[in-house]
Amino acid sequence: DAKTTQPTSMDCAEGRAANLPCNHSTISGNEYVYWYRQIHSQGPQYIIHGLKNNETNEMASLIITEDRKSSTLILPHATLRDTAVYYCIVRVLPGGSNYKLTFGKGTLLTVNP
Amino acid sequence: NAGVTQTPKFQVLKTGQSMTLQCAQDMNHNSMYWYRQDPGMGLRLIYYSASEGTTDKGEVPNGYNVSRLNKREFSLRLESAAPSQTSVYFCASSVTSGGAYEQYFGPGTRLTVT
Numbered sequence: 236d237a238k239t240t241q242p243t244s245m246d247c248a249e250g251r252a253a254n255l256p257c258n259h260s261t262i263s264g265n266e267y268v269y270w271y272r273q274i275h276s277q278g279p280q281y282i283i284h285g286l287k288n289n290e291t292n293e294m295a296s297l298i299i300t301e302d303r304k305s306s307t308l309i310l311p312h313a314t315l316r317d318t319a320v321y322y323c324i325v326r327v328l329p330g331g332s333n334y335k336l337t338f339g340k341g342t343l344l345t346v347n348p
Numbered sequence: 349n350a351g352v353t354q355t356p357k358f359q360v361l362k363t364g365q366s367m368t369l370q371c372a373q374d375m376n377h378n379s380m381y382w383y384r385q386d387p388g389m390g391l392r393l394i395y396y397s398a399s400e401g402t403t404d405k406g407e408v409p410n411g412y413n414v415s416r417l418n419k420r421e422f423s424l425r426l427e428s429a430a431p432s433q434t435s436v437y438f439c440a441s442s443v444t445s446g447g448a449y450e451q452y453f454g455p456g457t458r459l460t461v462t
Contacts, residue, residue, distance in 0.1 A: 322390065
């Protein structure tokens with residue numbers, strides 16, 4: 236799985252958009268970009284994933300650059316409950332022996348009132 | 349649906365004691381996983397079970413054993429606990445065909461080995 240680089244921490248004002256960047260310059264053609272988050276003391280929670288097109292769901296939007304070397308997770312209207320560690324993970328789809336989901340240290344997003 | 353449940357929520361062991369962490373899911377998922385998370389670190393995969401009847405080692409399997417009891421249940425056993433196994437343990441499950449293959453995580457078991 237490709238290595239990812241994320242900022243250690245970010246701040247965001249409540250009600251504003253939170254834009255979390257992730258670099259994955261060694262991504263392969265068959266690797267997807269996944270985002271999870273972990274609210275303090277809870278298990279991680281899936282947010283969104285994509286291959287090369289931008290994606291949107293009820294939680295967030297995912298913007299992947301055309302060369303796929305980086306991506307941005309957008310929380311359009313951040314709330315205090317969005318304070319969490321956000322993990323960007325690059326992986327192939329599961330199959331054979333490829334079941335591993337590799338978590339790095341992620342970005343601690345703090346949403347301030 | 350309860351999702352992924354784990355028992356116990358907290359446990360304190362003495363060095364050398366054994367215990368089994370239990371995990372169950374009610375989402376009819378094929379694959380199940382055990383992770384550990386040390387303070388300030390990301391999660392590391394201990395063992396996984398791609399489907400009922402199979403188990404495989406992850407990144408940090410030493411000191412652990414697993415059993416996929418049936419499609420719903422996947423247990424993690426510490427035969428002789430060591431202080432280095434003090435951690436938060438998360439169980440997860442996922443589908444393996446179609447969909448986003450996202451993993452659903454339980455609430456965790458906080459284990460302290462003294």
